[in-house]
Amino acid sequence: EVQLVQSGAEVKKPGDSLKISCKGSGYSFTTYWIGWVRQMPGKGLEWMGIIFPADSDTRYSPSFQGHVTMSADKSFSTAYLQLNSLKASDTAIYYCARRFGEMLSYYFDSWGQGTLVTVSS
Amino acid sequence: DIQMTQSPSSLSASVGDRVTITCRASQSISSYLNWYQQKPGKAPKLLIYGASTLQSGVPSRFSGSGSGTDFTLTISSLQPEDFATYYCQQSYRVFGGGTKLEIK
Numbered sequence: 001e002v003q004l005v006q007s008g009a010e011v012k013k014p015g016d017s018l019k020i021s022c023k024g025s026g027y028s029f030t031t032y033w034i035g036w037v038r039q040m041p042g043k044g045l046e047w048m049g050i051i052f053p054a055d056s057d058t059r060y061s062p063s064f065q066g067h068v069t070m071s072a073d074k075s076f077s078t079a080y081l082q083l084n085s086l087k088a089s090d091t092a093i094y095y096c097a098r099r100f101g102e103m104l105s106y107y108f109d110s111w112g113q114g115t116l117v118t119v120s121s
Numbered sequence: 122d123i124q125m126t127q128s129p130s131s132l133s134a135s136v137g138d139r140v141t142i143t144c145r146a147s148q149s150i151s152s153y154l155n156w157y158q159q160k161p162g163k164a165p166k167l168l169i170y171g172a173s174t175l176q177s178g179v180p181s182r183f184s185g186s187g188s189g190t191d192f193t194l195t196i197s198s199l200q201p202e203d204f205a206t207y208y209c210q211q212s213y214r215v216f217g218g219g220t221k222l223e224i225k
Contacts, residue, residue, distance in 0.1 A: 035213060037165075045157075045165065045208050045216040061214070062122065095164055099213045105171045106213040107155040111164035 002026045004034075004096055004112035011118045016086045020115045022079045022096030029077035030054035033099040035108055036070060036081050040092045050099060051079055086119045093117075123147050125209055127217035133225040134199055142194045142220045144209035149189045153212040156185055156194045159219075160205045168207075169194065 007021040022034060036048040049060035053072035060068070069082040083090055094115050097108035124147040134140050144154065152172040157165040167176045169185040172192055182197040196203055204224050209217040 033213075037216075044219040045159075045210075047210075047214050047216060050213065097165075101170065101213075104151075104212065105153055107167055107170040107210070108157075108165070108213060109167050109170075109176070111166075114164055 002098065002110040004098060004110055006094075006096060006112040006115045009116040009118070011120065012086050014087055014119060014121055016119075017082065017084045018086060018117060020081045020083075020094055020096075020117070022081070022112050024053075024077045024079070024098065027098075030074050034072070034079040035097045035099050036068075036079075037095040037097060037108075038064075038092045039095065039114075040089075045095075048081070048094075053077075053079060083117070086117075088119050090117060091119050123150065123211050123215055125211050125215050125217040127207075127209055127220050129220060130218060131221040131223065133223050135225045136199050136201055138199045140196045140199055140222065142207055142209075142222075144187075144192045144194070144217050146190045146192075146211060150211050152188045154185070154187065154192045155210040155212070156183075157208045157210065158203075158205045159208065165208065 003025045005023050033050045033052050035050040038046045048064045051058045051070040053074045058070050072079045096112040098110045100109040126145045128143050154172045156169040159165040173185045184195045206219050206221045208219050
């Protein structure tokens with residue numbers, strides 16, 4: 001069974017940094033891209049970007065480029081999302097998801113449980 | 122960047138109703154359109170990919186159609202467990218704003 005398990009909820013202060021993890025199991029972790037999706041409180045889904053764990057190739061959404069860093073450690077089958085200089089507006093649930101598909105028809109077929117990040121002074 | 126617009130943003134319906142949700146892309150995306158269902162406090166769940174292919178395990182009352190810029194998600198006979206928020210997505214990228222399906 002494909003599983004993505006994310007790190008637990010975090011409470012941070014403005015200006016802090018944070019690294020969320022997403023550990024994959026039940027499949028070849030280096031074969032599929034991992035995407036990150038943000039959901040602010042009461043709002044919709046926002047695509048942040050994707051990373052290929054085999055070589056850490058990344059593609060960022062223009063909306064998040066420069067504000068987040070995606071990385072991966074294939075030895076631990078884990079992808080990471082780093083958020084720097086946190087602001088209250090970074091308060092959200094962050095999801096990782098596996099990108100599946102072929103021939104340009106791609107989709108997120110398996111999702112992590114989400115990590116709630118709260119930024120408050 | 123491609124924009125994805127869903128309508129309506131919210132919808133009230135009854136069990137047994139037939140419901141249609143629309144998603145429009147700002148430019149042609151061929152059939153690279155996915156639909157997800159999200160229930161409160163849960164991660165999104167893939168329903169349909171490639172505009173019309175039902176993900177394994179998804180009930181057949183869900184169907185998708187369209188190509189180019191206009192797409193629809195149809196639920197043929199609403200069940201109590203279908204009340205949720207639905208999102209379209211262009212390939213693995215941009216999401217639509219969501220449609221909240223509520224009980225009338």
